[in-house]
Amino acid sequence: MFYQKRLFICFFGLLFFLLLLAVRLFYLQIFQYNFFSQQAKKQTCYLERRESLRGVILDRNNSLLVLSKEVDSCVAWPYLIRNKTEVINHLTYLLGIPTDELKDKLSSSRFFVWLKRKIAPSIATKIKVLHLPGVGLVKESKRFYPEGDLLWHVLGQVNLDNYGLSGIELAYDDLIRGEPVQELKERDGRGQKIANRVTVADEEGKPKNIVLTIDKVIQHIAERELFKTYSATLARKAILIVQEVSTGEILAWVCYPTSSEEEWKRTPELLNNPGISDTFEPGSTFKVIPACFALEENLTTSEEKYFCENGLFKLYGIKIRDHEKRGILTFKQVLAYSSNIGMAKLGLRMNKEKFYQFISNFGFGCVTGLGLAGESPGLLLLNQHQLTLPILCYGQGIGVTAIQLLNAYSAIANQGMLMEPQIVKEIRTRDGKVLRRYTPVPIRRVISERTVSTTTEILEDAVEWGTGIKAKIKGYRVAGKTGTAQKFDPLTKKYSDTKHIASFCGFFPLPQPRIAILIVIDEPQTQDYWGGSLAAPVFARVAEQVIQYLHIPPAEEKYAQIKGTP
């Protein structure tokens, strides 16, 4: 009985204790569920957030132009470093950071500091081997350019955090960069990752690949040939753009100078693409536009005679000069010999409003729709001065961008149809699936086919026996126009006698042009600064190689026979 009582007390004591435990368990599991489950999740699960690798940029034939790859960045947790001198001694040499700078970084009260970002793999390996406490490597993505500086201005640059700063990298930044990848990961007691449980990033947010209209081979030809002239003339800038006339697609786009990372970080303006951001007075290359207007409005004919005043013409108090003394010239000759006086006289017949509307229709005074950041609309002001039209007719008093000028020539070559210039051909997923294909966009008809025919004939003469004779290509018919413009000096408020812009714009092969090319040489430092001497030969050299590359058959029968016979 006595034992039974004790057993009973023990039993109830234990039962009470178990009941207490059960109540406590119930309280923790039911009432405190959210709190403890979150605590458990905090210990085992974590959200890994990382930037996606930027998409690649390809040329029209799928050749790689830009690619992102993971590289190491050297970081430090200063509070973990006990022997700072040892770390400084090792890293100063390896990272090439001055001792003082490194000392400052390691003495920082911050939890985490970047020591050097995006270092070379060989240096990363050396740092890894050292096992320095409080120093580590983290992965970051970096842009790589297998073609070096090819297409430098068009591709653009990214900053250290992989945000686009210029060119395609900036214009299509959202698509190329994609959204950051967020993954909910789980780890065990030893910190070992178990597996991804939830992936937040979806296909929509993944970085896209961009396919350009650029042809790598034509780009290479253009860069090589322009560089010869750019370096020989010690010009301030040089631009060359190649466009397919029927689609408006840009096949090559070269600008000089290019700059190093240190240079553009110091002077961000160097990232601008001069082909869209720089406006210049085109000079004689612009004469084709008033010529088109005059022919379209029946203000003149190609055979009408103009007296060119033997090289000097005074109009409303200013002196208009020709580079060669000429007497009577037909309108065709006025353009072929690039007479300013002949063109100024034509300007006197024009209606200002109608002409401005005509120029606007060609795309001058507005952005072209190319989609690149920093594009200038140019400068087209409706000025009431009597001289406005005469000087506009020989390409002064208007500011154009290189792409506007080339696109206007392409419109003439494309039977009078102005096309929107295009630089991006496709947007693709990482697997190569086409998400968007850009098709040619016709803007408007700017001139009739009759005017196209006469203008092309005149431009062909300009190359055959006019100022553009050095742009001639054996066996092929070429149309084009030279330009040599004096630059306006803001200091003296006069046109400079020493600063010029030499240019040439043309298209080939006639009678069905396929390609238009513009060359602009800004401030050549040579005695010979004429467009016909500097820019036209570049055109011929590039065009000859493009013809070979694109297998364009010659127009002349004799060449066709020779080259077509094995």
Add this chain to the structure above:
Amino acid sequence: MKKHTFPIRIFYLFPGLIILLFYVWQQIQVVLWGYKIESVQKEINYYDDQNRELRLKIGHLTSLDHVEKIAKEKLHMEPAKDNVIIILPSR
């Protein structure tokens, strides 16, 4: 009504035990497969990285500057002259 004997009661508990064991087993399997998936994911990342590295190398080796340099310096090639006949296929 006849009372169940002790072994029969165990027999009734058996399915419950099996279910419990299966639950524990599948939880362990989930973790083990998690490790495997993680390791395969690492492998995929490694090969992705290698793939990018190789694409970059191909890009460097087929870059026109490089090709031109090899053609000129190693193979002593030069641009075709005017007297070279090129057979143009009709396009």
